[in-house]
Structure formats: C-alpha cells, structure tokens
Amino acid sequence: MSTEPEPTEETEPQSPGTAKDADADDAEAGAAVPGDGAETPAVAEGDSDEAAGEASASDSEQGEAAAKLSEAAAELAAQKLERERIARRKAEKQGPVEAGAKLSGKAADLLAAVRAVESGDKPAATVFAEPEPPRRSAPEPVQRPRPVTADAPPAPAAQTVESVRRVLADGGAPEALVPQVAALGEGAAGRLREDPWQLLRVAGVRPEQADGFARALLGTECGPDDERRGRAVTVWLLEQAAVAGHTALELPTLTAALGKQGVPDADAAVQSTLTEAEALVFQDALDPRAPEPEEGEERPVRVLVGLERYAMAEESLADGLARLINSVPKQDGSAEDWERAADSAQGSAGELIRAVAGHGLVLHTGAEASLAEPAALLHAARELGLRAWATAHGPLGRDRFAALASGDTATTVTGLLSGTEGPGRDADGALDLDLLVVLDAPQLDVESAALLTESLPDGARLVLAGDPAVLWSAGPGRVFGDLLAARVCPQIASRRPDPGPLGELVSGIGIGELNQVEAPGKEVVIVPARDAGEAVHRTVQLVADSVPRAIGVPPEATQVITPGHGGAAGTRALNAALKERLNPGPGRFGGFDPGDRIAYSPTPGRTVSGHVVKADAEGLHLTCAGKSVVVPKERVEDSVRHGWALTAHQAAGGRWPAVVVVLPGDATQALTRPWVYTAFSRAERHLSVVQGADQALPRAVAEIPAKPRTTRLPVLLATQVPTPS
Template sequence: MTDSTEPASSSPSSAERAARAAAAMRAAEAAAGALDGPRDEDPAPPPEPARGARDGLRALGELFAATGVPAPLAARAAARLGPDAADRLRADPWRLLAVPGVRPPQADHFARAVLGPDAGPGDVRRGRALVLHLLMEAARGGHTVTPAAEVVSALERARVPDPRRAVEAALEEAEVLSLTEEPEFGDDAFDEDAEPEEPEEMLGAARWALAEEAAAEGFQRLTLTAAPLLGDAAVKGLRDGLPEDRSLALTAALRTGVSVLRGAPDGVAAAVLGIAGAAAGEGLRTAVAAPTDRAAADLAAPEGVAVTSLHRLLEPRDDPAAAPGAVVYARGERSPLDLDLLFVTDAAALDVELCAVLAEACPDGAHLVLCAEPGAAPPAGPGRPLDDLEASETVPVVTLDAAPPAGPLDVLAEAVRGGDLAAVDAPGREVVIVPAADPGEAVHRAVQLVTDSIPRALGIPVEDVQVVAPAAGGPAGTGALNAALKARLNPGPGAFGGMDPGDRVVVAAPLPCAAVGETGAVTGGGPGGLDVEFPAGPAVVSPADASRLRHGWAVTVAQARGTRRPGVVAVMPPEGLSRPLVATAFGLARRHLSVVQAAGPALARAVREDGAAPRRTRLATLVTQ
C-alpha cells in the first residue's frame, strides 16, 4: 500500500411456531427492534405520525415529562412498544429496558418515578426485565444462548434478591427459554472412575432460540427431501470442460439439498452465474439472491435466471399484527418459493432469524446453495448460521481455487484474509493509505477524500463513493462521519424528521420496501412519510418506519457488506477491529480503496490475530439431531 494524502422477521410459518403464539409474541414485542441498527447513533426523529400514533406519542411524552425522562426517547419508545406504550409502562415501568440505549439504572430511576416507594430491587417485574435485557445484550454480541449461571451472577450484581425467581418469572412469561446443553464427549468420557458431567442449563431469548430451531429444522428438511435435480448424463454434460472446483460446485448444487460455496467474491459470482445459467438452460427454475437490490443489479443475470435481493425474493409485506419493528414475509411454508435451485450470495450475513425465514420459504425438494468468502465476518444479528452449518459436517462445502490476483485490490484482500496487512504496489492509486493522528483528523480526511480527492484525481463521482467504519458510535464512527459529510455535501435544516431532499440514507433495520444496507436518496417528505429513491424505484417510508433510516454517506461495515462500490473510504479507528471486519471492508471496493488509518499498530494486529469474538450458538448441534 502507498502512503499518501492524495487521493486520499419472521415468515408466516415461523410466526405460527413462535412469534404469533401468545407467549412468544410477548417475547418478540419485548425484543423487537432491540438489534435494529446501531443504538449508539440516535436516529433522526420521524416525520409527523398519524393521528392514532400522535395520541399515543402525546401520552408517552406527558408520562416522560412527569418522570424526568428525556423527551427524545419518546419516539424510540413508541416505535418499540407501540401506541399504547404509556399504559404499558405505567403497568410495568421496567419495560423501558426494551428500548435500545436504555440501561438498568435508567429503568430503575424511571420505575421509582412511576411507582414511588413500591419500586424495589426485588420487584418481580424488574427481575424479569433484567433477565431479558441481559440476553438481548448477549445477542448484541452475536450469542443466541447464555449459560444460566452467568445470568444469575449478573442478576446478583444488579442487587436482585432472588435471581432464580427472576429467571423463573421470565420463563413463565415465555420471554425466555431454558435450553439444556449436553456435555461433549472428551477423552475421559468412558473412564469408569470419571464423574459424568451434568448438562449445562442455557437461557435464550425466545425470538432467537426459536428461530435457531426453525433454521435447523428447515436445513434438515431440505437435506432429507432432496433428490438430484438432473440425471447423471445431464450433469456429466454440464461438467465437461469445467475446472475441478467449478465441477464440484455444480455437482453439489444439483445433487444435494443444501451446500456451501466459498471463495473470493468475483470467483463466487462467476461460478454462481455460470451454474445458475446452466441449470436454467436445462429447464430448472433458478434464482440468485443478493443482499440488496443494488448488489443484485451488479450481477449479469443469465437467461432464465431471476436475480434479485433476498429481501425482495421473500416478498416482505405490511402486517398490522406484527410486533413493532418486525417485517413479515409472504413467502414461507404455506407459500413457498416457486424454485428448484436458489443461490444466496454473502450468506455469512444471514442471522438466525432471516436464515429461518429463508429455509422455511424453500419448498421440499428445492436445492439451496449458500455462498460466502472464506473467513467472512459473522452477521450483525445473533448467530452464525453459515459457519454453524459448515461446522456440523452435514452438508458439502466446496471452496473455489484462488484465482491469480487481478490487481492491487485483489492482492490486498487476499493478504488480509490470510492474516497479513501487506503493502501492495498500486501504480494506478487503486489503494491509498491516508494516515490520521486522531479521530477528528480521520473524519476530516474522509470528508476531503469523498468530496475532493477521489472525484478529482480518479474521476469517481461522489455518488459512487461509500464511506465505511466499524461502528456507528464514537468520534470516528458513522454518526460523526455523516454529520460532517452532510454539512459539506447537503447542508440543511433537516426539514423532514432530520432529513433533507438530497440526503443519502441507508436502511438500518429492514423495511417492507428495502433490505438492511440498501441505500437511497431522499427526494421529499411530508405527513405521509419520507420520499426515498431506492435502486428498485421510489418508495414512501411511513412515519412509523422512518426511524429505521440513517444518513448513509457513511455506513457500518455490517450495513455495507455484500454491496460493492467503485470507490470506498474505509475509516479504521483502533476500536472494534478484527480480521473478518477488515477483510470485508477492504473487499467492498471495485476500483479504488482509501484507508484512513487512525488505528496505528492495532490495525495490523487485528488482521494478524483475527480478533473476531466467539459466539455461543446451538445451530451446529441442532442440525445433527
């Protein structure tokens, strides 16, 4: 690399199994939206809500004013708890913990203001809410389950007099599930004198635990109902002339119900489109699903192959019965996809909930191919379905041979995936390192790159440049970056709930009209919502849904993944780095990558040591049962 400053939810069937069951619905409502986008970057206030919502928001505002809660929290609380949020909070003030960003001391203060002397540390409502809060905090770290002993210890530190009773209260409300983790067999498992290990009790928020079980059941069903999609002679004909790795990938896709395909993004895309086109040519109903509509548009669809976003393929729809913050998909067990073969790109980004929806939407006998880079970053939401599926050794895994690097960007990406932050020769300034001494300078450099250096020196227009950072919060996070970029690119008063026409926005939590990570441009707004031009066309984002949008000149790596851009500015602070995250960020660039290096030696160390935090999940075990 060259040092320079120039240029610088659930489908109908899974809802039946879980969220629409009365008890599980309470869990979903409590958890809804808790993982929707970065909580340390406050969303812009939504446009003026409809009348019913206005009444609820007014009641909530009055309650918060009387209890000393900051007024800006009202919109978030209403979005999470629904129009009757004020009544629900009066009955159980600790429900405030379901609102992202609220901490236990704040909920305790609110409870004392609402209940007076009746609000004590032993209140069963407090203990129940703390159990779910602890599990949701664990889910933010990617865990779908947590040892019960850890939860009990945390409750003791929170001065809950009877932690076991608090756990039982959460279990009684079905907001939490108790799950038994059987011990693994070790070398001494058959020693006659060895004491058998006791099964470990695990706790999981119902929303994620049930989704993980549904995903496992879906994978098992697809494996058991699969039959070869084509006869041996046809498969042999399609394999003729293919290199061995592509031949193996084609065979796995056509002969097994679920398979995994790993490789560099360009290699995977070429293999997928080639196999999909060949399958369609044999009369198979075939589709390729990308993370976003923008990513799908970058794929050249072979004749007879549907190429779209996974979100759009599953047909999201509005459902008044859905929990706040949830998206319901029309495709599911009762209305499966009309497909024989489905490829999903960047499948490492699927959390357990979306993975469950996907598996249930595939009909019996369909073949599902999940594609990703080796060592890809885990999903932003809980779980690690693709890695767990591979670890279960129940499905074939094909890794494409590495092609010779096509240029400096490929050289760098391959080196990072291998654990080396290598210097690369970039005569065409495909890769540029921009040092920054502190977060403030990092933000300044990023703005300079986007608005001046890259368009002027490389001819890449501003609209084709995407800034990415590890997280939303912090002095060099996407919140600070977007504030600086808006001030330079589209200053304005925030006329429509903090947004102005011309603002770039990103979907931070799924919308009926767009997937997480989709970017668009605000064209207007009013009482009916925000007018946004997305890659698939114009849409009106309702006032209730507008809080799921963020300014999108800068996005988190988790939001950006799977959608490549001609130019990328990767801002690297010292916090939150890991090899998978860095590899994902650097791999987003098609023509040019500027790395704003504000991490010092922490960047090379993160790449060398991996740094990805482990996740506690159950899918690998569930698939084998």
C-alpha cells in the same frame, strides 16, 4: 513495512502505499478488545438515528388500497405468515418449544423488532464486552404484481396514548418514550404501573433508568431484590445478548451479568423468569455425537437460557436444514445430464455442479471472483429445466450477480421472502422453485435463515455461498460459520482468487497477514492522519478531489466506511463534512436537501442506500435501488440518515468502484480481522485508507479474530443429521 511519503494537502493518491507490517512492534496490545461486529467507537453520541420504522411506498398513482401498503408492511406480513407456518410445523413435533412471551400479536411483533434496532447513544451489546452490531444492509424490494398484502399495524388509540403519557409523567420518564410504550398495545399503561421495570422493554432504556422510574412510582416498595426487577433485567440481558449475536446465553454467563446489574439473587431471578415463561432453558450435550453414557453415568451438558423468539427460529432452522440434508433432491435431469454440465464448467464450478446434483444442501466458499461459480451453476440448472434462483443480501449484490448470470435470476432476501421479487409461492405457501442459491450467506441471521429454509418445497436444493472471512450477521447467530464447522453437507471451496493488488491485499488479511502489495495503478493508497479532525479533512479531499482526479471515480461512486456512528470521525461527523462539500444546503426537511445521499431503514435493522429527490407535504421523496419511496415526515428522523459514510456492517454485501476506509485513533477498539477484511474488500478498483489507528491495524489483522457467539445450531443439527463419514 513502510508507507509512501505523506501526501500533500490535496491528498492526491501518490503511489501504492500500504499498511504497516503485521510483525511490527505491538507494545500497545494491552488495550481492551471488543468482539466481532464492532461498530462503536470509543466516544458515543446521544442521538438514536437507527430507530425501527416502516415507510410508506410511493404509490400515489395507484388507487387500490392494497397497492398503498408499504414495503415494510409487506415484509412484516410475509414474516408473520412464515412464522405461523413454522409454528404449525413445530406443533407437529413431539417436543415443541413452549410459548415464552406474554405479549402477542402485532404488539409483540413490533416490540421484538424495536428491541433489535441499533441505538446510537448506548450500544446494548457492551453488556457482554462486545460493541453494537450495526444494521444489515438490506434492500427495499422491487415491486411485483403479486406482493404480500396485509394491514399495516394500526396507530395506538388516543386513550392508550394519553394513559401512557400520564404514567410516564408520574414516573419522571421522558415524553419521547410515549410512542414506543403505547405501541406495546392496549393496557400498556396499566402493566407499566403494576410492573415499572417493564419499561426495559423499550429500546434504549437501561436498568438504572428503569430503576429510577420504578422508585418514582413505587416509593418505599421499590428495592433491588424485587422479583419483578429480576425478571425484567433477565429478559433485558437476553435481548442485549441477541444484539451482540448470541441466540442464548450459558447460565453462568447470565447469572454473572445479573450480578453486575445489581440483582442480589441471580439464580432466583432466572428461575422466576423461566417460571413466568418469559425465557426458555436448554440442556445441550457438550458432545452430542458421543455414545450414550454407561448406566449410572451422566452425559456432560451445558445449561443455556434464551428467548423463545430465537429458540424457535434456531430449532426451525435446524429442522429445515435437516430436511434438506436427509432428503433426496428432486430428480430434474439425468445423472448424465448433470455430469455433462459439470464437465463443461471450469475448475471448482464443476465440483459445485456435481455436489448440487446429488445433495439438498451444499456450502460454497470464496471471495468476489468466486461468484462466477454460482452463476455457472444457475445457468446449468436452468438448462436442465430447474426453476433456479439466486438471492443476495442487498440490491448491489443482487445486481452484480444478475450481471454475471444474465437474465431475471436474482432477488434480494427481503424481496424473496415478502413476495415482491422472484418466483412467488405455490399453493402450499412454499417458494415456487427447485434450486435456491443464497449469496452473502454469512449475513444470514437465524430468523432470516429459518424463514428461507422453511419456505423451500420438499425436494428443493439449497446452496449457501459466501466469504467466511467477512463480518457475521448483524442479527443473532452465525449460521454459515456453524454449518461450515458442523461438516454435515458437501463444502466446495472456490479456487478463484480475486485478481490484482486489492485481491492480494485482502487475501492476506483473510489469513492474518497485512502485506505490502505492489500497486502500480494506485489501487491501494495509505493516507496518514494525526487525529480525527485531520482524518475527516483528508477523507473529504479524497472523495471530492483526489480520487476523481487521479483514479477517475466520481464522488457518487465512492463509498466511505468507518468503524462507528459516533466520535469525531464517525459516520455522523463524516456525513456532515461530506454534505457540506458535495451537496451544501439548508437541510429544511429534517436536515436533508434534494441530492443528498442517504441510508434509509424501511424496516428495523435494515438499510438501503439512495438519494433525496424532493420534500413536500407527503414527506421526503427518495430514490432507493431504482424505486421511488416517500417517507412520511414523522418517520424521517427515525428511518433516514445521510449515507456518504457507512459502517462496515452496513456496507457488507455491497461493492463500489472506490472505497475510502477511515480508521481514526479513537475507534481502534472496534478493529478486528473480519472488520478490516470486510471494509477493505468492498473496493473494486481503488482503496484509500485514512490511517490514524497506527499499530492497532496490523495488530487487529494478526491477532483479533471474530469473537465467538453462543448458538445452539450445531447441537441441534447433530441430533438430526447422521454422523458424517
């Protein structure tokens, strides 16, 4: 396939250029292929700009202490309460999951959150040949009169901080690690002296660094066969697997990874880790629905090892889903009423309404145009008297759906769980609703999905809706994909295609074809770039000049998407160039100036877009999703970054009038079909592709699907849900 003539220096979008044909020569196919969720370019940079953090909400006008709690604290409190509820449910079962973490309380919660944070310098998931999954683009919730309240985690005691500082200094570790280690709680310094490899519990620390720390503290007693080292590296590998999307690892995979980390007896290291209850072991049948074996025969199984956090979440999710599937939904409205509502809807929207009428769990698949069908369902359910709500991955998705459904019907997942948006909870702690439609369902990881399903009251209906072709969640699991494959409930596929040249292009990508499309309105334009420097230059021209002039979309409504944060054309380089052009300034407050476009992380692994308003003694004042937020000075570096350019995972769940996708040559290993599909489908009216990837782009679309993830949800469901007829 050919492209249009190369644009002039002004990079004015000339005509409907397209990417090269997927059938073109792919002699370069020998390059290493990373997995789904790739967001790491070939060149990584050394700063970590996605560290975990909580931010204080802007509430200077409210005098009560409860109102001063941050949205991060509210969310963490809601999750803690819900996990306690899950734990109680697990305790009622005959075979509960054993406790598997030595730390407890707020220190353990914070540590678990820190581990999941994306690190800009050393992508953890590369241990398993899969680039780091970036953060989920989740919103900052809208304040409601009934927020979940809890005390924010207290700062470590001065004595704890000082003792941690001393032990780190003795081991030659950097001063910068003091806050993270001190956050592990009282006695952290003593535990670290006793077992120096516990330093691996700090985000960004790798085994070779922990080994150097241990040698400095232990001297000749330090060795690669130390049992403490084997346990710490085992837990570290399981954490890295979670960052890569796995909820557990098969035992041979884990032992092989331990060998690569210099653990001489991998089997002994795993056994020690299990004995100390720092991990759990599972034996899952390869075919859980197969008949019981004959006497004397053994059922084929696979042995997996995982962390309690994700094992508990996945088992709780399976429990909640089975409860929905096996129960009879609350009878709101007669069968005739539901049938009339289905008849009045068009096409597959009617099928969706009929399926929801008689089932507790329904899956709905489709692209952007298919959102009209959940909107029709919500309208019909409310007409029948149901307390029906929808929840979306981020504020952009929430607002887009609310415009379709009309009225106060949509929330964000974060806001719904924290109680700051939506119906709130009933006296039993369950969500006060009868029907919940979860949009952007592929973005649900096992923990979020478990919290949602366990929060539903008995008799409620759950609809998971989304586009199965987009990137999976940044967190562990592939909930939507596992449910689609398990076929344990009705699945309604929308027959509404996305319209226009963009819809045609994206639909082709979804089936592995990068087709030429006719774009008379310059809906799709290809801008060649010889190298990363030219890619940055042309991107700035497109956002600042060409797209506003030729398409009529202003810079603030154009989103740049690129595969990674580092590299010569990653988000850092692009954001620096775009700031210089669109909002130059001295950056006196942590590199930011009023008017800067930002990406803010109120909690670990979550992002919401916004703008800088001002900076003063209180901190950096932002406006995010229509809310005012104040980020204290000490949190700015960890939780705020410029946001003209995002990764595809950060952009998932959002759509913009114009999108510029930058594909530099040094990031071709990050390209997969889901990545390209997600990035290209974020555009509503116009898509510019700054193409420096050459044949890597059509090859990724044609040949590189999503990388499999190791999960237990299908097996767990198979043991609790009757075999589909």
